[in-house]
Amino acid sequence: xxxxxxxxxxxxxxxxxxxxxxxxxxxxxxxxxxxxxxxxxxxxxxxxxxxxxxxxxxxxxxxxxxxxxxxxxxxxxxxxxxxxxxxxxxxxxxxxxxxxxxxxxxxxxxxxxxxxxxxxxxxxxxxxxxxxxxxxxxxxxxxxxxxxxxxxxxxxxxxxxxxxxxxxxxxxxxxxxxxxxxxxx
Numbered sequence: 001x002x003x004x005x006x007x008x009x010x011x012x013x014x015x016x017x018x019x020x021x022x023x024x025x026x027x028x029x030x031x032x033x034x035x036x037x038x039x040x041x042x043x044x045x046x047x048x049x050x051x052x053x054x055x056x057x058x059x060x061x062x063x064x065x066x067x068x069x070x071x072x073x074x075x076x077x078x079x080x081x082x083x084x085x086x087x088x089x090x091x092x093x094x095x096x097x098x099x100x101x102x103x104x105x106x107x108x109x110x111x112x113x114x115x116x117x118x119x120x121x122x123x124x125x126x127x128x129x130x131x132x133x134x135x136x137x138x139x140x141x142x143x144x145x146x147x148x149x150x151x152x153x154x155x156x157x158x159x160x161x162x163x164x165x166x167x168x169x170x171x172x173x174x175x176x177x178x179x180x181x182x183x184x185x
Contacts, residue, residue, distance in 0.1 A: 002162075002182060003084065006122055007031040010083035013075075013116060015068050020047025022086045022124075027056040034061045035082070041065040069100065072112040081118035088126040102129050106137075110144035117185050127179045134161055137179045145183075158184040 003012075007026035014023040017036035024047065026034050038044050044063045051061055064071065068089070089109060093100040100109075110125055117123050127137045138161075145156055162180040 002124070003086070004029040006084050010121075011035075011081075011118070012084045012086070013037070013082040014086045015072070015113065016087075016089045017047055017063075018043045020044065020050055020063070022088070023047065023061065024050040024054055024056070026084065027051055027058075027061050028054040031084075032060060035064065036062065037064045037066055037068050037071055039065065039067050069109070072109075072116070076112055076115045080116060081121070082116055083118050083121045085113050085117050085121070085123045086126075087113045087123060088128070091129045102127060103132060106140045107143040107147065110141060111147040114144055114148040114183075114185075117183075119185065121185055123183045123185075125181050125183065128177060130175060130177050132179070133175045134179045137161075137181060141181060141183065156183055156185060158182070 003022055003025050007029040009030065009032050012023060012026040012031045012034045014020060014026070014034060014036045017023055017038040018040065020036045023034045023036040036044060036047055038047075044065050048063055051057065087110060089100070089102060089106070091102050106127060113125075114123060125137065125141055127140070141159070160182045162182065164176040164178045164180075
């Protein structure tokens with residue numbers, strides 16, 4: 001619902017896009033431009049079909065079968081900015097540079113993603129790991145914001161933690177698997 005609210009007329013970067021759910025919702029909500037990045041070409045093809053199902057076949061929507069870990073620094077170096085950035089990485093991944101783990105590497109990944117958020121833009125930061133709680137997400141985001149150099153030049157205007165959706169309710173007494181937060185700069 002928040003993506004639908006924020007997307008009209010905006011640029012949206014969907015990282016670890018898989019089948020492009022967030023991007024398709026943004027496009028269906030009149031986003032000016034969406035970029036979906038995922039290493040899995042087959043998943044992106046399903047994402048392209050999801051766009052087609054919503055009537056969005058414009059060239060304003062792109063699908064890049066690339067490693068997010070290699071692509072983000074390049075986008076940051078070119079100073080590309082997006083109004084909405086969706087960061088929803090897997091818990092673990094094998095990349096050319098090594099093994100990614102949200103437990104260890106989330107702050108570094110979030111730092112680069114934050115650098116891609118335009119002034120006045122928003123980041124949806126998702127953490128999908130059964131051993132990490134909302135406090136772990138808050139600490140990772142705090143570290144990322146500090147590392148990105150945003151505390152002086154672009155302060156965080158709003159931080160909102162989102163409760164898990166009904167289809168991700170935790171088992172009784174357990175940490176919710178999915179934790180999410182919106183950050184507005």
